[in-house]
Amino acid sequence: AQSVTQLGSHVSVSEGALVLLRCNYSSSVPPYLFWYVQYPNQGLQLLLKYTSAATLVKGINGFEAEFKKSETSFHLTKPSAVMSVAAECFCAVSATGGFKTIFGAGTRLFVKA
């Protein structure tokens, strides 16, 4: 069985500050891990994914995430936040080769001037 926990339903940072969105997962088999982003009135789009290659994964728009097996974590970071519309970020886990993906509850990211 798999599950995902995202710590914090809302995160607010100042422009230029570090963005850190936390995700912990549970999986009985080696997982694939994903971060997706959703902008207002749009579907989700992939930010990055981990598939058992490098543990530090780089994605689009300067985002990256590190897979830490010992901590069962896959936190999303961005060194310097950029002002934009508020977005919701979802962490997700699937079993290698499986059909189903389990999504976290989401974290809404606000970047203020």
Place this chain on the structure above:
Amino acid sequence: DVKVTQSSRYLVKRTGEKVFLECVQDMDHENMFWYRQDPGLGLRLIYFSYDVKMKEKGDIPEGYSVSREKKERFSLILESASTNQTSMYLCASSGVSDTQYFGPGTRLTVL
């Protein structure tokens, strides 16, 4: 560019109506999914399909059914809409890479 389209962005229906939500993908993906998205609950899987005419229940299938007659099209059916089915419905597809590609969503209101 990959594309998943959904038949309506906004839909308003009355309690008891039969509702059809259509999803089409142009990526020749084997797998297609229907989720509902509610605040604080993230995405919850309703049904998925890994091949034409094949379907599997997700986590919350009650009150819903699906149809996949062609590879590119996956329909979600609400047999008798109820107010607790008011939600955002998201369709997605995936191929061998496990990455899911999402449509823009349909915001359904049941009055």
